[in-house]
Amino acid sequence: MTDPSPKPTRAQQRRRTEEDILVAARQMFAELGYERTTIRAVARAAGVDPGLVMHYYGSKDELFSRATRHSADELPAGTAEEVAEALLASLARRLDGEPVASLAVLRSMLTNADAADRYRAAGEPQLSRIAAAIPTADAELRAGLLGAIVHGVIIERYLLRLGGLAGASPEQIVDLLRPCFQLLAAATPGRR
Amino acid sequence: MTDPSPKPTRAQQRRRTEEDILVAARQMFAELGYERTTIRAVARAAGVDPGLVMHYYGSKDELFSRATRHSADELPAGTAEEVAEALLASLARRLDGEPVASLAVLRSMLTNADAADRYRAAGEPQLSRIAAAIPTADAELRAGLLGAIVHGVIIERYLLRLGGLAGASPEQIVDLLRPCFQLLAAATPGRR
DNA sequence: CGCCTCAGTCAACAGCCGTAGAATGAACGG
DNA sequence: CCGTTCATTCTACGGCTGTTGACTGAGGCG
Numbered sequence: 001m002t003d004p005s006p007k008p009t010r011a012q013q014r015r016r017t018e019e020d021i022l023v024a025a026r027q028m029f030a031e032l033g034y035e036r037t038t039i040r041a042v043a044r045a046a047g048v049d050p051g052l053v054m055h056y057y058g059s060k061d062e063l064f065s066r067a068t069r070h071s072a073d074e075l076p077a078g079t080a081e082e083v084a085e086a087l088l089a090s091l092a093r094r095l096d097g098e099p100v101a102s103l104a105v106l107r108s109m110l111t112n113a114d115a116a117d118r119y120r121a122a123g124e125p126q127l128s129r130i131a132a133a134i135p136t137a138d139a140e141l142r143a144g145l146l147g148a149i150v151h152g153v154i155i156e157r158y159l160l161r162l163g164g165l166a167g168a169s170p171e172q173i174v175d176l177l178r179p180c181f182q183l184l185a186a187a188t189p190g191r192r
Numbered sequence: 193m194t195d196p197s198p199k200p201t202r203a204q205q206r207r208r209t210e211e212d213i214l215v216a217a218r219q220m221f222a223e224l225g226y227e228r229t230t231i232r233a234v235a236r237a238a239g240v241d242p243g244l245v246m247h248y249y250g251s252k253d254e255l256f257s258r259a260t261r262h263s264a265d266e267l268p269a270g271t272a273e274e275v276a277e278a279l280l281a282s283l284a285r286r287l288d289g290e291p292v293a294s295l296a297v298l299r300s301m302l303t304n305a306d307a308a309d310r311y312r313a314a315g316e317p318q319l320s321r322i323a324a325a326i327p328t329a330d331a332e333l334r335a336g337l338l339g340a341i342v343h344g345v346i347i348e349r350y351l352l353r354l355g356g357l358a359g360a361s362p363e364q365i366v367d368l369l370r371p372c373f374q375l376l377a378a379a380t381p382g383r384r
Numbered sequence: 385c386g387c388c389t390c391a392g393t394c395a396a397c398a399g400c401c402g403t404a405g406a407a408t409g410a411a412c413g414g
Numbered sequence: 415c416c417g418t419t420c421a422t423t424c425t426a427c428g429g430c431t432g433t434t435g436a437c438t439g440a441g442g443c444g
Contacts, residue, residue: 010391035228035303048392048393051394051433108303110299144348144357147348148345153340162312162336163332164323164332165340177337183371201412202421205421243403243404243422244422247422251402
């Protein structure tokens with residue numbers, strides 16, 4: 001078998017360093033947000049020289065862009081009830097272990113235009129899927145509310161760490177939210 | 193009658209200038225967040241010298257603190273249904289014309305510890321009120337979810353200006369949310 | 385072995401920031 | 415009318431930031 005430890009080739013070492021930088025950057029962007037994260041601090045956390053970060057990624061903007069590029073779950077098409085359930089499942093997955101790259105976007109989206117755009121770009125196709133499945137005239141608003149709830153919960157759990165939400169289990173949260181989602185996705189909720 | 197225009201006394205002029213600075217600061221903190229708002233820019237917007245801002249408020253932190261000091265609505269005690277309805281009414285009020293001071297806190301809370309504390313301090317008593325009115329064992333979690341929904345909606349409407357929510361009327365939003373709030377506040381929601 | 389490529393380092397610059405303190409000049413009180 | 419207060423301005427300092435370009439030294443290869 002090939003021994004992986006003794007002599008990493010130059011290209012391997014380079015890829016490893018680039019990845020180290022990206023990991024450190026994701027972590028810091030997620031914890032501090034875009035503005036308070038400095039290239040010097042990222043470099044220190046990755047154990048390299050600040051100039052190297054610039055050399056590989058060109059600018060802080062580009063570093064943020066590369067660090068936060070990630071794929072969101074796709075929602076299947078289907079009936080409103082099915083889409084609501086799929087959204088709940090997606091939320092449950094994110095509720096234990098939201099990806100750091102996604103947290104970095106959420107942390108920065110209120111103070112950085114790029115992050116806000118990235119947030120919109122990631123959420124829009126999902127919102128369209130949801131809206132398409134809701135049969136009422138206010139489908140877009142209902143989809144917007146569902147998105148607001150999902151992100152409100154993630155923000156308070158992971159970014160603000162509020163007691164009531166940070167302590168609960170994903171299943172508990174999802175179970176409480178399920179009837180709300182069904183109601184918002186359903187055609188005409190019963191009056192009263 | 194006293195003519196208010198011709199010669200403002202020195203104390204009047206001072207109060208007016210202080211207020212101008214506070215208004216400009218609130219606006220900029222709400223639009224840009226804490227870190228991207230500079231004392232120089234606030235001074236320019238208020239039409240005064242940057243040194244004056246320091247002279248009156250001592251530091252940027254203190255300026256932020258003074259600019260974001262405002263009173264939140266109080267929620268009345270009562271049954272779970274009543275508290276849920278009061279929370280909806282509070283949301284409706286905030287949905288047309290959220291106060292700028294409050295937007296400044298929301299905009300900055302993800303990247304500034306003081307803002308996060310201020311957010312927690314403003315929301316906690318309300319959450320306690322809600323939790324106290326909910327008769328189930330998971331009352332605190334339910335209250336946390338209600339808070340997350342309220343703030344998620346306000347963030348997407350005013351800070352991110354997402355189409356589905358920014359365009360809707362407060363009544364529309366509140367009407368859609370009412371059954372959800374009742375469900376979350378009610379004792380045991382019907383299964384299914 | 386000897387050259388070249390290239391991962392990684394170092395030192396420096398220009399700009400912006402919060403902040404401090406001296407200077408100015410007009411309103412006030414006696 | 416004169417001395418004092420005080421709202422306001424001006425200038426400057428030190429620190430941190432993103433970014434640049436020259437430099438170093440070891441791996442890859444003929």
